[in-house]
Amino acid sequence: MVHTIPLAHALDDSHLSPTAPAPVAPAPADAAALMTADTARYHHPLYLSAEQLDADRVRFSFREFTGRETEPSSPLEMYRDPALTSEQCTLIARQYTVARVLWSKRRMRVQAAPLLETAALRWSVWTIAHDTMMSRFAEFATLPDDRWRSQVLRLLDAHRVARQMAADWDDIAEQLSVVVDDQHNAVDDWSDEVDLAVAAAELGVDIQGWLVDHVSAYQATPYYQRDTPLVARLVKEIDEQRARLADVAHLTADHDTGRQLAPNRF
Template identity: 90%
Template sequence: MVHTIPLAHALDDSHLSPVATAPVAPTPVGAAALMTAGTARYHHPHYLSAEQLDADRVRFSFRGFTGRETEPSSPLEMYRDPALTSEQRTLIARQYTAARVLWSQRRMRLRAAPLLATAALRWAAWSIAHDTVIARFEAFATLPDDQWRSQVLRLLDAHRVARQSAADWDDIAEQLAVVVADQHETVDDWSDEVDLAVVAAELGVDIQGWLVDHVSAYRATPYYQRDTPLVARLVKTIDEQRARLADVAHLTADHDTGRQLAPNRF
């Protein structure tokens, strides 16, 4: 499959966002001629052609990328080649910029696909665990007093299961966040960044409601440890539930239940 990508303007036939770069200087002979006059040895292996769209825009065409190739990078040798003009060096460099965008987008799709399949299963498990936590807490409102202690134990069990499900989710979410961050860091312009939801939709995976934060949210700092995003959200829910039940235990002088709801729960 042939992919084309224009420098600096509208979408190409691969539906990938364009590379946003400084305008290519207009030349009398145009990009096509400049890219065939002694520059072939510097072209990216997937490069097919260059088309001067107008004075400021050039469209590069490439064979399809798999995402497994080495990251496209301008050959340093071209900067030491006296036979090349500055216009040719500029076009070659921008050819590699365009190639890098297409490669990074394909690599992201390649890396994200198996992660999304695993993530779908883990989010489903988390949803069940979270719903169980909510349901067991809400059951206290209609539960007879003589069943409260056994329900507290069931709630604590639900908390532990949900905590593990949240941790499992954050593990796969961090891997997805790394894939997204790697693609974004590879391109020069935000318009060339690929949204994870777009990739998921292409694979038929609905990620609406998923919590995938920036990769930095999953990394501990040298100064303090912190819960990962979904675990932190769950801990807030658990703390609120425990505080409510502890208040009831205090008001009803149920000290045994109060001790069950003490801190340091995990």
């Protein structure tokens, strides 16, 4: 199937379609006239043609990218070829810029599709674990005093499960953040960046409410170890719950319960 920038692509096997028109690159001269037999060996393998739109713009046509090709990069040897003019080299370089944008968008969608499927399941499991934890804490308000210690044990178990589910979520969220970051790094213009929420919506996945941070938020440094984003948010909630119950234990002289509720005991 032939795709011509900036027309939209047909749906592909990942059930995702591009979210924005492909870029139109500026050109100093008539594109068709510059693309001669001398330039053919330097074209991208999926390149089809170049069409001059007006004095400043050219539209490139390519066969459909799979996203599994090598990242498009201008062949350096063309700059040493005496048969090519500087205008031809410039146009070929712009051809590869457009190719890289199309390739990066396609690759991002192909890579994100299976991750989003896994993420949807993990977010559901995390939500159940978090809701259970919140319910266990809320139950203290109506429990008789003789059941508090058993409820503390149930709450501690809920804390541990919620933390594991949060860590599992952050693992898949980091993988999604890497896919997004790779696509953004492959393009020069922010308008060519693909938003994860848009790609997810095309796949039929609603990511509203999901916590997927920038890739840097998941990377530890040699000098600073930190919790990943969802785990960090959960730990804050757990510490608040334990502090509240520890205050009650202190005021009622229940020191054993107070020791059980020391912050960050997992």
